[in-house]
Amino acid sequence: VTDPRPAPYYDPYDFEIDTDPYPVWRRMREEAPLYYNEKYDFYAVSRFADVEKCSTDWRTYISGKGALGMIDSGMEIPPGFILFEDPPAHDVHRGLLSRVFTPKKMNALEPKVRKFCAESLDPLVGSGGFDFVHDLGAEMPMRTIGMLLGIPEEDQRAIRDGIEEVFHLEEDQSTPDRADYGSSPIMGAGFEEYLDWRKEHPSDDLMTELLNTEFEDHTGEIRTLRREEVLAYVGLLAAAGNETTTRLISWTGKVLAENPDQRRELVGDRSLIPNAIEELLRYEAPSPVQARYVTKDVEHYGQTVPEGNVVLLVTGSANRDDRAFPDPDRFDIHRNIGHHVTFGYGIHFCLGSHLARLEGRVALEEVLQRFPEWEVDWDNAVQAHTSSVRGWEKLPVFVQ
Amino acid sequence: VRVVVDPRQCEANAICVGIAPDLFGLPDDSDVVVVTRPVVPGDELAIRNAVRLCPKQALSIEENP
Secondary structure: OOOOOOOOOOOOOOOHHHOOOHHHHHHHHHHHOOEEOOOOEEEHHHHHHHHHHHHHOOOOOOOOOOOOOOHHHHOOOOOOOOOHHOOOOOHHHHHHHHOOOOOHHHHHHHHHHHHHHHHHHHHOOOOOOHHHHHHHHOOOHHHHHHHHOOOOOOHHHHHHHHHHHHHHHOOOOOOOHHOOOOOOOOHHHOOOHHHHHHHOOOOOOHHHHHOOOEEEEEOOOOEOOOHHHHHHHHHHHHHHHHHHHHHEEEEHHHHHHHHHHHHHHHHHOOHHHHHHHHHHHHHHOOOOOOEEOOOOEEEEEOOOOOOOOOEEEEEHOOOOOOOOOOOOOOOOOOOOOOOOOOOHHHHHHOOOOOHHHHHHHHHHHHHHHHHHOEEOOOOHHHEEOOOOOEEEEEEEEEEE | OEEEEOOOOOOOOOOOHHHHHOEEEOOOOOOOEEEEOOOOOHHHHHHHHHHHHHHOEEEEEOOOO
8 A cells, every 4th residue: 555645744844843743753654764864964762762762872862063053053062061961071971960960969950949849939919810931930040040159139030031932932033043952051152240250259069069060171181170161161051951841741731631531540649640740751751852963874774874963862752652661652640651761761761860850740730739720721722832842931821 | 689879979869779679769858879789680680780880889789799
């Protein structure tokens, strides 16, 4: 039987596809497990096993050239920007942060995270509705990462908005403006003043710690971090700590509104919430596509990807692969998930996974305590279309 | 067979805990993953996956302890 339809087409910049990419990802998994996009000249793998395998093979699938749209721009990636670094520098730079985000340290933050949620949500009780993004998802993660880094509360909003700006895509704009990355907060621009001030006024925040930690770098030199390295760390953490969890909270609002039975179960039994967050992470990955660059010819399904090409690892698709998850398009808070690839795999595994889980869980607990039921105000909901994350920009809801 | 965690490498990403929650654990007061019980027949696949997927390659299998 021949399929009369044209071959599947996946375009990460196409708003219509981004609105619901799951049908095309399913076709890619079935019909083109090694997919090639001629327009942007990238390859993509979408099956769970392939995403997992490529993620762990950091020697072949390198990160040091940046994201799609940056790779061929020749943009300089600052040292310390570990998302786009490879060993050995990556391992040294990551090592400095690996004790910062441990479960123990993150759990100690729980009362603060809960307080931020309460301060966002309490004024909305009795108001008839709220916006999962504007009122909670864009607020609490910003205040949490801002507190960890040591960014003054009054400046956090401007920084968050600057980060959103650089990821934001316009309709019909084929690729994001490449020039924007270097001068944006995600690469550390705008944090210089805080850094200089922190040097003179040490505190117990991460910025102070980064300025003072002595370490052995990959050349064997014992030193503290250079200014540009600290700026890269701070920019990356501010971006990673804001954008991703904001979208997770937006998906929480949307998916639970569509599954009121499961939401009722969560209200009745809070112990189900951690697995519900895990299932939300699987079901709607906030960062669904990761870019790699291959350092040698690689073969997938009998086809060769020549050295120097871009391979996208479609984690959002891997999480919906029925080879890994039975009935993958069903949202099920009771699912025995095992492991999903939302936080990636291998040496770039999300350093903030415990913080994300904590924030996701506490946000949902605090919402359910005040608003056990809600309905999405679809006329005013807006999906976010960005070059990095997938989720909602506005998710207003009605409550009883 | 024994599975060993290198505490100098472990970052507590806890992928192994997700793969085999009854074998690996992350106690509240610990910065690293711990092995919570002896290996039993039937653990092989989970252990292989945990070793392979550890971001820091902090897990190893000791055949004859």
